[in-house]
Amino acid sequence: MEAHIVCCHECDELSTIPRPLRPGRYKCPNCGHTLFRHRPGMIEKLYAMSVAALILFLVTNYFPFLSFEVFGNSTDANFTTAVQYLYEEQDYLLAVALLMTTVVIPFAQIFLLLLLLGPLYHGRVPYYAPEMMKVLEAITPWAMLDVFLVGVLVSIVKLVKMGTIIPGTSLWAFASLILILAYAQSIYDPHPIWEKIEEGQNEGRVKRYVERDA
Amino acid sequence: MRAIDRNLGSCPVCHQLVHFPKRDPEHVAAYCPRCGSEVFPRKRSSLEYTLALTLASIVFYIPANLLPMMHVHTFAGTQSDTIMSGVIYFLETGSYLIGFVIFVASIFVPxxxxxxxxxxxxxxRTGKSRFPKERQRLYLLTEIIGRWSMVDVFVVSIMIALVHFGGLSSIEAGTGAVFFLLVVIVTMLAAMAFDPRLIWDPTKEHHAH
Structure with a gap:
């Protein structure tokens, strides 16, 4: 690859990046925003993290994360309990938003990462990798598991005066999931993945887009 | 040197550098050769979208605060909680940290x-060229903190899931929660619609002359 020119997403400044890349963060010379991070081994680490995340996600959703007991009556809640009750009360907007932000989108995120990184780890690029990356990019801001964890903590404090709160099996899995997702988020950088996709496109193994004029 | 001055732009999805066709400088658009996304020099009608969505969020924010977030039904009767009454409840009962978290997430942040x-x-709009870096930081801040306002919606949902004892006591979502959800969604969309490159444009045009 010839002289590598990068355009800053925040301020539109062009900067030339000398090759080969050295590990670390590349900053925009104008505004100081991160252009990209070069981290050898990112794909391997991210792959490992998404396998762990998938397991923890399944555990989290299968077991109840909190139980609540008042005068001998007890209730269990897992991630879809509230969705079900909201749906029964015909609060459809709340039900859909809750289901999307805490179950569907986080799962899609983890699942897409696995589908992408699994083959990448073995040196292949999936044919639909560009589409997968586009979906991943679009849904990421709407995954709110970390916010949900804070919501759980606030609810515990709110309910602790009304009855007995029993942390469920999945609360620990959930807390670990948040840690793993936070770590994955901190090392995630789309640039090396897009470069692999580009290599794959040049070799004709990955979906290409015909250049069109507007 | 700005990319736009060289008729270049970066793909909003994969950050690929893209050449714009030269024909019509007002309506330039290109397709990213790597991911097929449509690329514009600046997000289209960025200011109009941002302003419209922000105004919409202000409109939604009023019922979100005035209407109850949830109704608590017990054998003693029904009690309705708004955001502010929740915060006051926590402060009165001595849960200062939680009261503070709810206040920051639900009132201060939005x-x-x-x-x-x-x-x-x-x-x-007024073409201000001072403090671009500070304004960029403000923009990045809105992008990061936006989603945390969902905390209150999640708290209501978890309470609904846990306090569900049939006729004995149960919790129901109020209309305020729906409006609050809309506030969070709409402000997130507003932040996404804003193009931070517009902050830097006046400063760089100034240098170019």
């Missing part, structure tokens, strides 16, 4: 976000 977005739109 208002701050709306004010920042209004200020940024205003500063770009």
């Amino acid at each position: 208002v701050l976000k709306m004010l920042i977005l209004l200020y940024l739109v205003h500063s770009v």
Whole structure:
């Protein structure tokens, strides 16, 4: 690859990046925003993290994360309990938003990462990798598991005066999931993945887009 | 050197550098050869979208605060909680940290976000060129903090899931929660619609002359 020119997403400044890349963060010379991070081994680490995340996600959703007991009556809640009750009360907007932000989108995120990184780890690029990356990019801001964890903590404090709160099996899995997702988020950088996709496109193994004029 | 001055732009999805066709400088658009996304030199109608969505969020924010977030049904009767009454409850019962978290997430953050977005739109419209870095930081802040306002919606949902004892006691979501959800979604969309490159344009045009 010839002289590598990068355009800053925040301020539109062009900067030339000398090759080969050295590990670390590349900053925009104008505004100081991160252009990209070069981290050898990112794909391997991210792959490992998404396998762990998938397991923890399944555990989290299968077991109840909190139980609540008042005068001998007890209730269990897992991630879809509230969705079900909201749906029964015909609060459809709340039900859909809750289901999307805490179950569907986080799962899609983890699942897409696995589908992408699994083959990448073995040196292949999936044919639909560009589409997968586009979906991943679009849904990421709407995954709110970390916010949900804070919501759980606030609810515990709110309910602790009304009855007995029993942390469920999945609360620990959930807390670990948040840690793993936070770590994955901190090392995630789309640039090396897009470069692999580009290599794959040049070799004709990955979906290409015909250049069109507007 | 700005990319736009060289007829270049970066793909909003994969950050690929893209050449714009030269024909019509007002309506340039290109397709990213790597991911097929449509690329524009600047997000289209960025200020209009941001302003419209921010104003919409202000409208939604009023019922979100006035209407109850949830109704608590017990054998003693029904009690309705708004955001502010929840915060006051926590402060009165001595849970200062939780009261503070709820206050920051549900009242401080949305208002701050709306004010920042209004200020940024205003500063770009008036062609302000001072403090670009500070304004960029404000923009990045709105992007990061926006989702945390969902905390209150989640708290209501978890309470609904756990306090569900049939006729004995149960919790129901109020209309305020729906409006609050809309506030969060709309402010997130407003922040996404804003193009931070507009902040830097006046400073760089100044240098170019």
